[in-house]
Amino acid sequence: MKIITQTLRACIGASALLLSVSAVQAADPAPVKAPNFSQLDTNRDGYIDAKEANASLEVSGWLTTADKDKDGRLSASEFAAAQAAIGIEQK
Secondary structure: HHHHHHHHHHHHHHHHHHHHHHHHHHHHHOOOOOHHHHOOOOOOEEEEEEHHHHHOOHHHHHHHHHHOOOOOEHHHHHHHHHHHHOOOOEO
């Protein structure tokens, strides 16, 4: 009976540990990774225009908000600021 009790306690302890690890993993999701500036600037003019932004769902969604000088394109600094503001890890 003592061995069964010890085994049962060990199983309960292991189950509790697995549940707590799972809860921590669920609460701390992996960072979102979006394409970097040079991957999107396909014509290499130093800006990401609307056509280039549309290649990435993440970027096309915030192009107009991130375009601080309202010239219809993102500079490298506007792109970096937007990614930092929404917590996207740069590659």
